[in-house]
Amino acid sequence: MAKLDSKTPKGPLSDKWTNHKSKINLVSPANKRQIDVIVVGTGLAGASASATLAELGYNVKTFCFQDSPRRAHSIAAQGGINAAKNYQGDGDSTHRLFYDTIKGGDYRSREANVHRLAEVSTNIIDQCVAQGVPFARDYGGLLDNRSFGGVLVSRTFYAKGQTGQQLLLGAYSAMNRQIGRGKIKMYNRHEMMDLVVVDRKARGIITRNLIDGKLERHSAHAVVIASGGYGNVFFLSTNAMGSNTSAGWKVHKKGAHFANPCFTQIHPTCIPVSGDHQSKLTLMSESLRNDGRIWVPKKLEDAKAIREGNLKPTDLSEGDRDYYLERRYPAFGNLVPRDVASRAAKERCDAGFGVNSTGEAVYLDFAAAVIRYGKEQAHIKGLNEEDEVLVKNLGQEVVRSKYGNLFQMYEKIVDQNPYETPMMIYPAVHYTMGGVWVDYNLMTSIPGCFAIGEANFSDHGANRLGASALMQGLADGYFVLPYTMGDYLSNDIRTGTIPTDSSEFEAAEKDVKDQLDAFINNKGINSVDYYHRKLGKIMWDKCGMSRNEKGLKDAMLEIKSLREDFYKNVNVPGSQNEFNEQLAKAGRVADFLELGELFAKDALERTESCGGHFREESQTPEGEALRDDENFTFVSAWEYNGEPADAVLRKEELKYEEIEVKTRSYK
Amino acid sequence: MNLTLKIWRQANADAKGNMETYPISDVSPDMSFLEMMDVLNEELMVKGIDPVAFDHDCREGICGMCSMFINGEAHGPDRLVTTCQLHMRKFNDGDTITIEPFRANAFPVIKDLTVDRSAFDRIQQAGGFVSVNTSGNTQDANSIPIDKHDADKAFDAATCIGCGACVASCKNASAMLFVSAKVSQYALLPQGKIEATDRVLNMVKQMDDEGFGNCTNTGACEVECPKGISLENIARMNREYYSASLEG
Numbered sequence: 001m002a003k004l005d006s007k008t009p010k011g012p013l014s015d016k017w018t019n020h021k022s023k024i025n026l027v028s029p030a031n032k033r034q035i036d037v038i039v040v041g042t043g044l045a046g047a048s049a050s051a052t053l054a055e056l057g058y059n060v061k062t063f064c065f066q067d068s069p070r071r072a073h074s075i076a077a078q079g080g081i082n083a084a085k086n087y088q089g090d091g092d093s094t095h096r097l098f099y100d101t102i103k104g105g106d107y108r109s110r111e112a113n114v115h116r117l118a119e120v121s122t123n124i125i126d127q128c129v130a131q132g133v134p135f136a137r138d139y140g141g142l143l144d145n146r147s148f149g150g151v152l153v154s155r156t157f158y159a160k161g162q163t164g165q166q167l168l169l170g171a172y173s174a175m176n177r178q179i180g181r182g183k184i185k186m187y188n189r190h191e192m193m194d195l196v197v198v199d200r201k202a203r204g205i206i207t208r209n210l211i212d213g214k215l216e217r218h219s220a221h222a223v224v225i226a227s228g229g230y231g232n233v234f235f236l237s238t239n240a241m242g243s244n245t246s247a248g249w250k251v252h253k254k255g256a257h258f259a260n261p262c263f264t265q266i267h268p269t270c271i272p273v274s275g276d277h278q279s280k281l282t283l284m285s286e287s288l289r290n291d292g293r294i295w296v297p298k299k300l301e302d303a304k305a306i307r308e309g310n311l312k313p314t315d316l317s318e319g320d321r322d323y324y325l326e327r328r329y330p331a332f333g334n335l336v337p338r339d340v341a342s343r344a345a346k347e348r349c350d351a352g353f354g355v356n357s358t359g360e361a362v363y364l365d366f367a368a369a370v371i372r373y374g375k376e377q378a379h380i381k382g383l384n385e386e387d388e389v390l391v392k393n394l395g396q397e398v399v400r401s402k403y404g405n406l407f408q409m410y411e412k413i414v415d416q417n418p419y420e421t422p423m424m425i426y427p428a429v430h431y432t433m434g435g436v437w438v439d440y441n442l443m444t445s446i447p448g449c450f451a452i453g454e455a456n457f458s459d460h461g462a463n464r465l466g467a468s469a470l471m472q473g474l475a476d477g478y479f480v481l482p483y484t485m486g487d488y489l490s491n492d493i494r495t496g497t498i499p500t501d502s503s504e505f506e507a508a509e510k511d512v513k514d515q516l517d518a519f520i521n522n523k524g525i526n527s528v529d530y531y532h533r534k535l536g537k538i539m540w541d542k543c544g545m546s547r548n549e550k551g552l553k554d555a556m557l558e559i560k561s562l563r564e565d566f567y568k569n570v571n572v573p574g575s576q577n578e579f580n581e582q583l584a585k586a587g588r589v590a591d592f593l594e595l596g597e598l599f600a601k602d603a604l605e606r607t608e609s610c611g612g613h614f615r616e617e618s619q620t621p622e623g624e625a626l627r628d629d630e631n632f633t634f635v636s637a638w639e640y641n642g643e644p645a646d647a648v649l650r651k652e653e654l655k656y657e658e659i660e661v662k663t664r665s666y667k
Numbered sequence: 668m669n670l671t672l673k674i675w676r677q678a679n680a681d682a683k684g685n686m687e688t689y690p691i692s693d694v695s696p697d698m699s700f701l702e703m704m705d706v707l708n709e710e711l712m713v714k715g716i717d718p719v720a721f722d723h724d725c726r727e728g729i730c731g732m733c734s735m736f737i738n739g740e741a742h743g744p745d746r747l748v749t750t751c752q753l754h755m756r757k758f759n760d761g762d763t764i765t766i767e768p769f770r771a772n773a774f775p776v777i778k779d780l781t782v783d784r785s786a787f788d789r790i791q792q793a794g795g796f797v798s799v800n801t802s803g804n805t806q807d808a809n810s811i812p813i814d815k816h817d818a819d820k821a822f823d824a825a826t827c828i829g830c831g832a833c834v835a836s837c838k839n840a841s842a843m844l845f846v847s848a849k850v851s852q853y854a855l856l857p858q859g860k861i862e863a864t865d866r867v868l869n870m871v872k873q874m875d876d877e878g879f880g881n882c883t884n885t886g887a888c889e890v891e892c893p894k895g896i897s898l899e900n901i902a903r904m905n906r907e908y909y910s911a912s913l914e915g
Contacts, residue, residue, distance in 0.1 A: 052801045067722060068788050070829055071730040087809060123803035130805040132797045132858045134822035141812025159822055165729055166825060173796035180792040188785060211777055240724040274697045279705055280726045405826075409728060412745070412752045413699075478801050527712055529705070573712055578679065579720055579778040582712075 004257070004637055004652040007439040008112040013658045014094075017116040020440075021483055025490035032057030035489055036220040036497070038205055040192045040247045042069030044164075044171055044470060045453025046226030048477025051174035054183035056482055058489075061218055062175070062184055063207060065191045065242055065584070070172045073228060073240040074473060077164025078285035078406065080146065080156035081470040083121040088145050092153040094118045099659065101468060104150045104337050105433070105461020106611035106627065107661045108263070110635070110654065112440060113458045120479040121471055125157055127478060133170040135159050146290055148466035150337035150666070156467045161285050161406040167470055171477070190216075191584060192247045193512040195223060195254045195449065198504045202251075202449035206508050208516075210584060213577040215512060217505045219498035221489055222448045224481065225251055229432035229454040231264065233592045233599065234544075235536020237429035238270060238283040244588035245595050248436045248455050256444035257637035257650060259457035260434035261595065262603035265464055265612050266545050267430035268294075268341035271413050272361040281428040282413060284364070285406055286466040289334045291369035291399065292423070294341070296353040296362050298322040303353045313355070313363055313422050324348055332666040339463040339612040339625070340666060342427035346545050347623065349426070356424050365422035370395035427545060431469060433460040433612070434602075437637040437652070441484035442476060445637075450485060452476035457635070462611025516576050519586045524569035528585045531566045535559065535589070535596055543600050548616040552604040556597055556645060563593040597644035605649065608632045629661055668694040668755065671763040672707065674719055677776050680783075684776065686765075696756035700743065701726060701733065703755055721780040728752040728893065731828030734835070735780055736767040741832035741891045749830060749893045769835035773842070773878045784831050786877040787845060793873035794866040795849045797858050811857050821855040824848045826894045833888035833896075839880030844888040846874050847904035848896050854907050864911040871908055 009020040027035065035058050039050045042064040050062040064072060084097040098118035102109060125143070129135065135157050136144040145154040159166040178184040189210040196204040196219070204219035230245035231237035252258040269284045297303040298320050305311035324344055326333045336344075345362050348354070355361050374395025378385045385391065396419050400407065410418050436444050436451035438458055443450050453473040460468065499505075542555035566589070574580045608628035609618040618626045635652040669692045677684030691707050698706075701723050708718035724732040733750040737743035743753045758764065766780065774782040799805065825848070833844035850867050853859025859866075882901060889898045 048801065055800055055802075066724055066730070066732060067784060068731075068829065070788075071724055071732045073725060073730070075731075076725045076727055076729045085808070120803070125808045126805045127799075127801060127803050129808040130797065130799045130858055131801075132821075132853050132856050134818055134825050134852065134856065135808075136822075137813055137815050137818045139815050141814055141818075142809050159825075162729070162826060165828075166822070169825065173791065174801050176788070176792040177796040177798060179788075180794075186788075188788070240730060241726055242724050275695055277695060277698045277702045277706060279699070279702050282727045408747065409752070412728075412748055412754065415754070415756060479803050527709055529709065571712065573715075574717055579781065581720060582718060 004437070004650050005439070006110060006652055007441060008110070009440065013112065013115050016112050017119055024483065024487035027486050027490050027493060029057050031493040033059070034496070035059065035492060036061065037222050037224065037485070038218060038220040039063070039224045039226055040205065041072065041226035041228060041455070042172070042175070043072035043074035043226060043228055043453060044168055044473030045455070045477040046072070046224070047168065047171035047175050048474050049224055049226060049452060049481050050184050051171060051178055052478050052482040053485070054178035060178070060184045061187065061220065063187045063190045063192060065189065065210060067188055069175060069186060069188065070169060072168060073243050074168045074470070075165045076240065077470055078161045078283060079148065079287035080158035080163045080467040081124065081167060082148070082155050082467045083125045083157060083471065084118055084155060085122050085125060087143060088154045090153045092155050096153065097121060097155065100151045101459070101465055102461070102659050103664055104463055104465035106463055106625070106664055107461065107629070107633070107656070108260070108610055108654065109461030110458050111656050111659060116480065117459050117472060117475050120475045123479055124471060124474045128167060128170050131170045131174060133159070133166050135166070146287055147335060149286055149289060149335045149341065150332070150465045156287070158287065161287065161403055164470060167474065171474070192227070192250070193587070194250050194508045196505050196508045197254050197446060198498070198502060201447045203498045204500065204505065206512050208512070211579055213580065215509055217500035217509060219500045219505070221492045221495060221498065222450060222485060225436060225449065225451040225455050226453050226477070227455050229435065230592070230595055231429045231432050233535065233596050234429040234539045235532050236273065236278060236281050236540070238267065238281050241280060244591070246588050246591045248451065249591040249595055251436060251444060251446065251449055251451070253640050255446050255640065256449060257437035257639055258435070258598065259437035259635050259637045260602065261599040261638070262543070262606060262613050263433035263462050263611065264429060265338055265431040265433060266342045266427045267338055268345055268427050269364060269425045270428035270430070271410065272356055272358065272424055272426040282409060283428070283430060284410060284423060284425055286338065288364060288403060288406065291402070292334065292364040292366050293323055293368055294325050294334055294362055294364055295321045295323045296348045296355060300352050303355060306355050307357055307359060322353070329666045336666045337463055337465060342545060343614060345427055361424040361426045363422040364425045366399055366418065367422070370399055373398035431464055433457065433462060433464055437635070441487065442481050443484070443488060448488060450481060452481055462613055515587065516583065519570065519572040519583060520576055522570055522572065524571040526569050527571060528582055528589050531562060531570060531593070532589045534562055535593060538562070539596055539599070543603055546614045546616050547603050549604065552600045555600040556604070559593060559597040559600065560645065563597070566590065566593055594644050598638055598647055601645060601647065602636055602638065606632060606636065627663070633661070668696065668758065668760040670694055670758065673763060673765045674780070675767045676719070676779055679778055680775055694755050696754070698755045699726070699751060700737070700753040700755065701751050719780060720778040723751055726751040729828060731830040734769045734782060734830060736769055736835055738765050741769065741835045742893050747893060747895055749828070769831050771834045771840035771879070773840065774831060774834065784829070786879070787829050787831065787842070789877065790842070790846055790870055790873045791849065794869035797853065798862060799858070813856060817855045821852045824851040824855070824896065824900050827896050828894055830893065832891050832893060834879065836887040836891040837880065838885065838887070839883060841882045841888070842874050842879035843882040843901045843904065844892065844896055844898070846870050847900035850904045850907055851900040854903060863907060864914055867904060867907040867911050
């Protein structure tokens with residue numbers, strides 16, 4: 001098996017990025033005007049990259065499938081964004097953010113990339129404030145911070161429970177400025193259907209206009225994939241309905257390696273499934289674990305009574321509650337990382353302590369925080385701290401100011417008031433750490449094709465820490481890619497405009513058209529969603545929070561046969577040349593049906609447990625994940641070879657120069 | 668629950684549309700409105716009828732993509748929610764529910780309940796930004812303290828999701844609430860004040876060019892806004908606009 005070169009610069013870790021930036025080639029302002037760049041996706045990574053590349057002088061074409069770039073799913077990120085500002089003076093530093101992120105990722109991320117991420121994190125906050133992003137502030141007018149899972153400092157900047165919205169609208173505004181100047185040409189309601197490779201280089205894409213179905217050819221000197229993660233392979237996830245893997249998967253099929261597909265984050269605090277009609281799941285931000293305490297009843301009979309509706313959670317005394325995270329992990333308590341919190345919830349529910357009618361839910365309780373804040377406010381205002389009603393009202397006001405929109409969302413979905421009764425939560429698929437393999441310059445294994453944000457794989461290892469996705473998306477888009485891309489494009493200054501009438505464009509467009517025709521002409525018996533739901537069930541049951549050899553082998557076979565059935569029996573109504581949501585969905589589900597199989601294969605081959613990847617065969621006597629560093633300290637990068645089951649494993653060995661690789665403990 | 672749905676069907680922008688009636692049965696009160704629409708579409712496809720096209724994406728009330736005018740109200744009868752957050756428990760067994768697209772000259776229908784809201788993007792492109800380069804070479808984020816009250820008001824204005832409910836609810840199809848939310852966000856922050864004059868003039872001009880109507884202070888927009896964007900923002904924009912006009 002051949003090894004992969006990450007092209008990580010030599011030299012001391014903390015100097016790598018600075019030295020690399022000063023040594024790489026640049027493109028002059030005059031030449032930038034001659035170079036075209038395509039960006040697919042307008043989330044934090046895609047929008048920030050588009051804005052910065054346009055500002056530098058490149059001609060940028062940006063594509064999104066939604067009706068506006070502002071709709072990209074980064075908008076739904078809730079809790080916050082990390083940065084090593086150390087404004088709180090609580091011992092934070094670039095090194096500590098770097099260390100926390102590597103450890104949080106269970107030592108399966110690339111050291112140099114993570115250090116660079118920590119280095120540029122502070123720039124992001126400066127940049128966003130300058131753009132008018134309204135972060136939360138304290139009464140002195142300075143920026144406020146809160147804490148997130150897996151760390152012992154408060155380094156998370158936030159805007160209530162809508163941090164992603166505010167950051168994305170900031171990046172969207174930077175893009176709008178460039179669209180107004182004519183430096184970005186924006187294509188809304190356009191879906192990337194394939195990558196065009198000419199002389200082994202990425203030279204353009206084929207798109208479908210989702211309004212009239214027209215196929216279009218777009219050429220460029222480089223193509224950036226910023227299309228997010230593939231969590232919707234599980235059908236039910238916290239992703240948006242349209243979130244898909246197709247751009248990344250098409251690139252994979254054209255020669256880019258796909259890395260660590262089995263590294264998926266199951267987020268511990270989501271609103272539980274309510275019935276078969278469920279179309280998606282809703283996250284309740286990790287920031288809630290700053291103030292919410294997670295528990296289940298201590299006694300099985302109490303859990304049973306609650307499930308049957310004969311007992312209310314507020315009736316249980318403190319002594320009858322099991323705050324299991326505080327019990328198992330005293331150092332980090334409710335703020336353990338997501339993979340640890342999710343598994344702990346599953347363990348309690350599997351043992352029969354789950355609390356809603358399905359038995360798959362635990363409590364997230366704010367009663368203690370309400371009293372704590374209420375007393376504090378009463379003290380500040382010189383009011384009676386012993387007046388329970390007053391304290392409760394004051395405390396609820398504070399909680400509302402911090403998490404108001406999240407509480408409102410919960411109430412609308414569940415029809416219960418979380419100020420009065422604890423929230424019910426359960427883990428759900430949220431984020432994918434795996435993605436298109438990229439080198440240190442964020443370039444995939446296809447020259448000229450780059451991948452940024454959640455679409456790539458490099459920074460979060462086997463588990464992402466909270467508030468780090470926003471950080472990575474903006475770091476890649478604003479501060480990393482615009483530099484590293486110049487190095488590649490410096491060889492293209494004499495190339496001139498790439499023609500779209502070449503045989504490569506011709507062939508790519510024909511392949512796309514053939515697949516669309518096949519869907520429309522299939523006239524099968526089952527809807528696209530029928531297959532998507534079935535795939536999701538296989539993934540959740542066999543590739544979810546815990547995995548084993550037999551289940552994964554079964555999953556591979558089941559997905560393969562489901563895929564065959566899909567091509568035989570799927571029904572896509574309507575025609576190609578119209579607004580046809582079912583047709584768009586069919587293409588996306590077809591790609592999920594391939595990715596799912598590779599996902600299972602990757603999970604099967606990685607016989608260790610690490611981060612969010614939990615193999616039942618590899619655990620400690622206490623049930624914690626047991627890594628196998630000797631055999632698995634590498635990135636699994638899969639090379640496309642026809643059927644997903646035949647993909648070829650290429651390894652990138654992970655070398656840790658600065659960090660001592662240790663057993664991850666949050667006890 | 669058993670319901671009768673009356674839904675606007677229109678094949679494309681140029682076609683003539685009409686209301687169609689579809690019965691639907693066994694609707695669970697815990698379903699979201701869009702999940703009910705998913706079930707309807709599955710049933711329509713089985714019968715060989717083209718599924719109803721509607722915009723939706725995040726399904727948690729933040730992306731602003733879902734629209735729908737339900738029983739005469741943008742995003743339906745519940746308050747402070749988008750259509751995707753509306754649940755069927757807000758309706759009763761036997762109800763007839765009328766579902767139409769967001770209607771405005773500036774929001775042409777694409778298909779069925781899907782409309783083109785790109786006019787909103789063009790208004791933002793005319794001035795909804797701070798002209799700062801994204802180089803990262805800006806000053807430290809804490810170098811300018813901002814009064815918490817101003818920062819909070821700027822945040823409240825910035826939570827607009829750009830769904831267009833304000834336009835659909837307004838008898839004049841005015842976009843004043845949408846535009847004023849962005850104008851206010853920046854007018855309240857020191858970083859935005861520098862370009863405040865040009866911004867308000869350019870955004871209002873674009874708004875007028877797109878064919879949105881004027882504001883006659885009926886306040887329907889504020890009532891129907893799923894994010895509770897306040898009319899105060901319109902007052903602030905008017906103030907900004909008049910002072911900018913005098914300066915200009």
